[in-house]
Amino acid sequence: MTAQMFFIGFFGLAGVWFGIVVFRTYSMVRSALALLFSQTALGAMFLSMQAEFLGVLQIMMMATEMSIMAIFMVMFMMDPGGLGEMDMTHQKRLSLGVGITAFVSAVAVAVFVDWGPLATTAPDAVQQTADLGLELLGRSMLIFETAGVTILTAMIAATAVAIQPVKKASCHES
Amino acid sequence: MSPELIIALISGAALFGVGIYGALSQTNLVMIMMGIELILAGAMVNLVAFWRYLHPDVAAGQMFVLIIMTVMAIEMAVGFAVAIARFRAIGSVEMEEATELKG
Amino acid sequence: MNLIAIAILAPLFTALLILLLRRTPALLALLGASVACVASLMLLANVANGINSELLLPGLPDMPLRLIATPLTALLSTLVSVIASMVLVYAVGYMQQDNEKNRFFATMLLFISAMQTLVLAGDWILLLSAWELIGLSSYLLIGFWYRKPGVKVAATRAFLVTRSADLGLYIAAFILIASTGSSDIASSLNTSGGAAIAAGLLLLVAAMGKSAQTPLHDWLQQAMAGPTPVSALLHSATLVAAGAILLIRTAPMLPPEVLLVIGIVGGITTVVTGLIALGESDLKRMLAASTSSQYGLMLIAVGAGVPMAALLHLIAHAAIKSSLFLGAGVFQHSRESTLLEQLRGVGHDRPKIFLGFVLAALALAGIPPLSGFFSKDAIIAASLNSANIWILLPFALAGTLLTGGYMARALRILWQKKGESQPVNGLRWMGAGLGVLVTLAVILAAFFPGIESLLNFQLSETSQITAEILGLSAALTGLALGWSIPRQRLLGPLLPWANRGFAIAGGFDNLMVRPALAIAGGCEKLERILYAGVLATGHLGLRLARAARHNDEQRIDAAIFSFVRSTINLGSKARKLQSGLIHRELAISTVASAMILVFMLITLLVY
Numbered sequence: 001m002t003a004q005m006f007f008i009g010f011f012g013l014a015g016v017w018f019g020i021v022v023f024r025t026y027s028m029v030r031s032a033l034a035l036l037f038s039q040t041a042l043g044a045m046f047l048s049m050q051a052e053f054l055g056v057l058q059i060m061m062m063a064t065e066m067s068i069m070a071i072f073m074v075m076f077m078m079d080p081g082g083l084g085e086m087d088m089t090h091q092k093r094l095s096l097g098v099g100i101t102a103f104v105s106a107v108a109v110a111v112f113v114d115w116g117p118l119a120t121t122a123p124d125a126v127q128q129t130a131d132l133g134l135e136l137l138g139r140s141m142l143i144f145e146t147a148g149v150t151i152l153t154a155m156i157a158a159t160a161v162a163i164q165p166v167k168k169a170s171c172h173e174s
Numbered sequence: 175m176s177p178e179l180i181i182a183l184i185s186g187a188a189l190f191g192v193g194i195y196g197a198l199s200q201t202n203l204v205m206i207m208m209g210i211e212l213i214l215a216g217a218m219v220n221l222v223a224f225w226r227y228l229h230p231d232v233a234a235g236q237m238f239v240l241i242i243m244t245v246m247a248i249e250m251a252v253g254f255a256v257a258i259a260r261f262r263a264i265g266s267v268e269m270e271e272a273t274e275l276k277g
Numbered sequence: 278m279n280l281i282a283i284a285i286l287a288p289l290f291t292a293l294l295i296l297l298l299r300r301t302p303a304l305l306a307l308l309g310a311s312v313a314c315v316a317s318l319m320l321l322a323n324v325a326n327g328i329n330s331e332l333l334l335p336g337l338p339d340m341p342l343r344l345i346a347t348p349l350t351a352l353l354s355t356l357v358s359v360i361a362s363m364v365l366v367y368a369v370g371y372m373q374q375d376n377e378k379n380r381f382f383a384t385m386l387l388f389i390s391a392m393q394t395l396v397l398a399g400d401w402i403l404l405l406s407a408w409e410l411i412g413l414s415s416y417l418l419i420g421f422w423y424r425k426p427g428v429k430v431a432a433t434r435a436f437l438v439t440r441s442a443d444l445g446l447y448i449a450a451f452i453l454i455a456s457t458g459s460s461d462i463a464s465s466l467n468t469s470g471g472a473a474i475a476a477g478l479l480l481l482v483a484a485m486g487k488s489a490q491t492p493l494h495d496w497l498q499q500a501m502a503g504p505t506p507v508s509a510l511l512h513s514a515t516l517v518a519a520g521a522i523l524l525i526r527t528a529p530m531l532p533p534e535v536l537l538v539i540g541i542v543g544g545i546t547t548v549v550t551g552l553i554a555l556g557e558s559d560l561k562r563m564l565a566a567s568t569s570s571q572y573g574l575m576l577i578a579v580g581a582g583v584p585m586a587a588l589l590h591l592i593a594h595a596a597i598k599s600s601l602f603l604g605a606g607v608f609q610h611s612r613e614s615t616l617l618e619q620l621r622g623v624g625h626d627r628p629k630i631f632l633g634f635v636l637a638a639l640a641l642a643g644i645p646p647l648s649g650f651f652s653k654d655a656i657i658a659a660s661l662n663s664a665n666i667w668i669l670l671p672f673a674l675a676g677t678l679l680t681g682g683y684m685a686r687a688l689r690i691l692w693q694k695k696g697e698s699q700p701v702n703g704l705r706w707m708g709a710g711l712g713v714l715v716t717l718a719v720i721l722a723a724f725f726p727g728i729e730s731l732l733n734f735q736l737s738e739t740s741q742i743t744a745e746i747l748g749l750s751a752a753l754t755g756l757a758l759g760w761s762i763p764r765q766r767l768l769g770p771l772l773p774w775a776n777r778g779f780a781i782a783g784g785f786d787n788l789m790v791r792p793a794l795a796i797a798g799g800c801e802k803l804e805r806i807l808y809a810g811v812l813a814t815g816h817l818g819l820r821l822a823r824a825a826r827h828n829d830e831q832r833i834d835a836a837i838f839s840f841v842r843s844t845i846n847l848g849s850k851a852r853k854l855q856s857g858l859i860h861r862e863l864a865i866s867t868v869a870s871a872m873i874l875v876f877m878l879i880t881l882l883v884y
Contacts, residue, residue: 206860
């Protein structure tokens with residue numbers, strides 16, 4: 001118990017701290033990497049909570065996503081290196097207030113609600129995965145079908161938006 | 175009453191708060207998207223904690239997490255496509271300049 | 278029955294024909310009048326054989342219109358149609374130079390038709406209608422030469438005076454109908470008591486108006502402004518006779534008090550108008566005053582209780598006076614004037630006409646064996662036999678005296694050698710008409726016994742001789758006085774007063790016209806005040822309207838517009854929310870969600 005508690009606490013803290021670093025650093029690359037580390041810490045947190053599949057999935061996915069994000073950041077940021085040290089924020093106090101309010105309310109809910117007796121054991125990894133698979137292809141088939149279609153749509157939409165329109169020199173077709 | 179659940183929930187709450195702070199305070203679209211990532215991550219952490227400590231036998235909890243991951247992926251894909259288009263049109267993705275829908 | 282209809286409708290139809298065809302009016306008029314004349318004569322023949330006919334027309338419920346042919350009405354109808362025919366013959370010659378023959382003959386025929394209806398009327402409603410119609414025809418005919426100055430005034434005056442007096446007839450008719458419940462004249466004469474006295478006095482008022490008795494005698498003299506045939510027909514024989522006819526027909530009903538009043542009114546009229554005639558300087562006006570005087574004598578006869586004597590004198594006077602007027606018409610055309618000064622000696626220029634004039638004048642004065650003698654004699658005998666002998670007899674004798682006086686004066690002036698006459702057109706026609714009427718005037722006395730037996734009436738024999746002597750002496754005295762003594766010496770101080778028509782206290786002008794005009798002026802002032810009041814109310818209304826508009830514009834509209842402005846302001850403020858900036862919109866949504874979260878939290882925790 002205590003080990004689990006310790007690990008959850010440690011990785012959670014790591015995730016939060018790296019998340020804060022994302023927004024405090026001037027360098028864009030460092031922001032991206034900080035986010036990567038934050039997500040990885042969360043993945044580790046999943047693993048410590050005995051959600052092996054999810055944890056692995058999280059780490060793998062986030063690694064890829066953050067790399068891509070790093071590329072995009074370098075493409076689109078004004079000062080990727082952050083050496084100019086420009087303050088690229090607005091409405092800081094408002095957002096700070098809202099963030100703190102959200103945090104406080106969530107914590108209050110977490111603390112003051114009686115969650116009941118906590119489960120002590122969890123099924124092992126194989127079992128989890130098998131259950132998840134059965135769940136996926138059984139009761140939640142419709143959800144994932146929909147999710148699949150949505151992903152397809154998103155891919156097509158993203159491709160369509162990102163395609164550069166071909167400029168024809170002498171065009172007289174629609 | 176062991177505190178694992180509470181710790182996990184507090185971490186999730188903290189991630190959520192940081193994510194909101196980032197989404198609201200950043201001028202660049204990419205940074206805003208990073209903030210949104212953190213928000214979603216916080217939700218995921220909460221979900222996993224609830225699954226593990228309240229209903230570990232029910233696989234539907236993990237399924238919910240999968241769906242959120244799907245959402246994260248989709249959102250990033252479309253968002254970056256929009257950022258590309260915007261960058262091509264204007265030359266930057268600063269949200270301060272996006273006043274076309276000003277009423 | 279049909280004869281009655283023919284007698285009334287023939288002249289009317291001819292009048293319409295004249296107005297439609299607008300040619301040969303004279304011929305058509307003579308045709309129409311002669312048809313009516315034949316019809317009346319046949320009616321008289323029927324009645325003489327004892328056949329009384331009646332014509333009922335639908336009228337008000339329970340009050341049908343009735344035309345009756347009894348001895349009295351048939352006789353009067355014959356009189357009207359014969360005199361009308363002869364006057365129309367005369368009028369053909371008299372109006373030869375006139376341009377408006379159509380109007381003249383048509384109106385004359387209308388009058389004849391109306392007069393026939395009046396004498397043949399059997400119920401009050403028809404009588405009243407015919408009464409009105411003859412008044413209208415008189416107005417139209419007196420005012421025939423309306424372009425001449427003074428004619429319109431004369432016609433209006435005649436109409437107004439007779440119309441005002443007609444009110445008495447209306448009220449009397451209503452009293453009689455109401456008291457007996459029937460409009461039949463014969464049966465309505467069953468009234469007695471107070472209703473009879475009231476009705477009788479009111480009928481006297483109507484008769485005074487139509488027959489030009491004092492004090493309503495002035496209109497007849499003014500009416501001489503019309504053409505002479507009009508004067509001959511209307512204002513000597515028929516229209517003015519309507520008053521006397523009314524009293525003769527209602528005589529059975531009249532109580533003794535009313536009869537006395539009638540006699541006194543007639544007597545005063547005889548004397549007053551006789552004096553006016555004596556002092557007149559215009560031939561036609563003199564004849565008009567004479568007409569009033571003769572009708573005064575007839576009223577004396579009615580007052581004495583012998584209406585048949587009045588009837589006899591009416592018939593005789595009709596023929597006589599119309600002949601006199603027709604002669605005067607010829608003299609008028611000869612000298613282009615009716616003033617006696619201008620007419621001096623015209624008798625020499627027109628000897629035949631003058632002969633007829635003389636015969637008629639002597640008949641009027643009452644010289645035997647002319648008809649006037651017998652009728653005047655009847656009147657004097659009636660007054661001798663009456664209860665109020667010492668009131669009526671002096672009046673009757675004075676009337677006879679004055680008659681002789683003014684006729685003799687006229688004859689003297691007309692015979693005096695002086696002056697030049699102009700040639701007259703249509704003399705033959707005029708002479709023909711005049712001749713027939715003069716003949717009638719002379720020989721009518723022969724018919725009197727026939728008339729008396731027709732009407733079942735007998736002149737009382739007892740005082741016959743006395744009456745004859747008194748009458749004849751009065752007539753001869755009058756003739757002598759009038760022939761020899763000029764009027765200034767006869768009348769003396771009365772002459773200027775007589776010339777003004779014996780106006781008392783300024784006459785009707787002072788008594789009636791000025792007060793009426795004063796009242797009218799007062800009414801006009803009142804109306805001006807009312808008008809100012811109405812205008813003020815209008816202004817007040819306008820001021821209220823302006824205030825309301827001001828209120829509407831300044832206050833209400835201002836309120837509405839300020840409301841509108843504030844809504845627009847609110848809108849423009851709300852517009853700021855739409856910044857289009859993503860971070861702002863995101864902030865708004867997060868704040869809203871935060872608020873929802875907080876709320877949810879509180880409920881959860883409390884709950």
